[in-house]
Amino acid sequence: MKKKILIIGGGLGGLFTGAILAKEGYTVTVLEKNPIIGGGLQTFKYHGEVFETGMHVLGGFQKGGALYKICNYLDILKQLDIRTEDSNSFASITYLSDHKTYCMGSGKKHFINNLALEFPEEKENLSIYVNELYNLANEVDLFYLRKGNDHLFSHSERFFWATDELIAYYIKDTRLRDLLAFMNPMYGGVAHHTPAYIHALINVLYIESSSRFNGGSQQLADALEDIIRSKGGEVLANKTVVEIKIEERLVQCVKTADSCEYNADHYISAIHPCSLLKIVDKKAFPKSYYERLNEIPNTYSAFTVYIIFKKRCFPFINHTCYLQQDYGQVWTHGDYEGSDWPRGFMFFTPAKKRQDNFADKMIINSIMSFSRVKKWENTTVGRRGSDYEIWKQQQIEKVLDRMTDIYPNFRKYIDVSFASSPLTIRDYYNVKDGSLYGFRKDCQNMALSQVPIYTKVRNLLLTGQNINLHGICGVPLTAINTTEALLGENVVINKINSANEI
Ligand SMILES: Cc1cc2nc3c(=O)[nH]c(=O)nc-3n(C[C@H](O)[C@H](O)[C@H](O)COP(=O)(O)OP(=O)(O)OC[C@H]3O[C@@H](n4cnc5c(N)ncnc54)[C@H](O)[C@@H]3O)c2cc1C
Secondary structure, rough: OOOEEEEEOOHHHHHHHHHHHHOOOOEEEEEOOOOOOOHHHEEEEOOOOEOOOOOOEEEOOOOOOOHHHHHOOOHHHOOEEEEEEOOOOEEEEEEEOOOOEEEEEEOOOHHHHHHHOOOOOHHHHHHHHHHHHHHHHHOOOHHHOOOOOOOOOHHOOOOEEEEEHHHHHOOOOOOHHHHHOOOOHOOOOOOOOOOOHHHHHHHHHHOOEEEEEOOHHHHHHHHHHHHHHHHHEEEOOOOEEEEEEEEEEEEEEEEEOOOOOOOOOOOEEEEHHHHHHHEEEEOOHHHHHHHHHOOOOOOOEEEEEEEOOOOOOOOOOOOEEEEEOOOOOOOOOOHOOOOOOOOEEEEEOOOOOOOOEEEEEEEEEEEHHHHHHHOOOOOOOOOOOHHHHHHHHHHHHHHHHHHHHHHHHHHHHHHEEEEEEEEEHHHHHHHHHOOOOOEEOOOOOOOHHOOOEEEEOEEEOOOOOOOOOHHHHHHHHHHHHHHHHHHHHHHHHHHHHHHHHH
């Protein structure tokens, strides 16, 4: 008899974990609360256009990259339509204060040289700084799919420095310091708190190769679902888990909102751990576990503007664009509530299949604190009231005002615009305060933000973005950790590496 696995949450973490376990001989059932699976991979259609909800910018899909290797082992590469972003500018950062745009080159040398053209006096410092990022990333065996046993105490001191302090240690020019933190919105960075290793891993990931899906991120969710189904498992949408019954430190079954019961040999929670705590038996964990998890701060949220352009008006941009009003603000976007919000955001033109030179749409993600929507926190989707709709429209206009600072005729190109807020993210993903990336890692208290995949409940494991690292690289790597808890240390790593030797 194949062993049965029940996974709660059909996002990137649940689906990768399920696909690996299905491939390795388990019968997997994934329960997803939303009508469409995928979580951060889910896409939706509006006025005929496909929009991604979360996963936009990809890293690690170049030949030899971690994601390439994992997807090759799962044999799903052929199902994925991925485009590499411009190598001369995988990201551009525009500062409105001096109307300067900087382009980030792909690859270590290119990255350094592009910036050294703008900051020639910092060329040597830049080189040392970028090498340090690679050294820090190299401390994480899993990032390179090497066998290993990462442990907090096996890392260098700088691994746990605060990111802003690491940058300032190597770089003198304050504008360059600011610029080098441009990927802050990709990890929810907070000055003096975000550990340098998070910054290093995300930077190295995208410096090495930055890409995106042609046609939207749902294709990855679908490919992972296909593996689970082809091995006899199932991925069920519209299945909200409302109760996890635990007796004597063993999960007995999970119950869904439609009154179904599921049981398995092992259970894996791929949802936010604080959401998990709300549905487990109160006696399942010690009080200290509840307190600790509820104490961990979460990363900030976002207000997203979606735009459909009039036909053949706006150019397709094959890289991610970042906008900053001024230097010195990148570390405070998360708690900024002033009237000139947004002081910065990222925007991009999602690619369709057979993309031509014109963009059909744009997504603009502006960091926003949950406190901005707190007055509507007791409302649900579609029933938040007219004052909320008015407020949302006002925020859209503010974002569009900023866009016209770069593209003066921007409003003329727009056919349709609409938006989502931190409340959308909270309700759609079931995450506290609409946090973008879940638990915030904090170098001031590393032990607090470290959540192990094991729990006191013997047949319940954790996976997903709150454990280790978020995003397209962090979540699949954690899925390897979680599956190896069942399959044995380095078993999956070995299989991935063997599959890629052939
Ligand atoms: C707006 C936004 C933009 C982002 N952009 C990028 C990007 O460009 N690049 C990148 O690498 N990362 C990006 N991320 C982060 C990335 O999307 C996440 O790190 C990743 O998708 C998290 O995967 P996960 O499986 O841990 O969680 P999720 O994708 O949130 O999956 C959890 C799933 O569990 C379901 N669920 C919750 N509660 C229950 C329940 N009780 N019963 C059943 N199901 C339940 C949820 O509906 C959800 O589908 C972005 C995130 C957001 C929100």
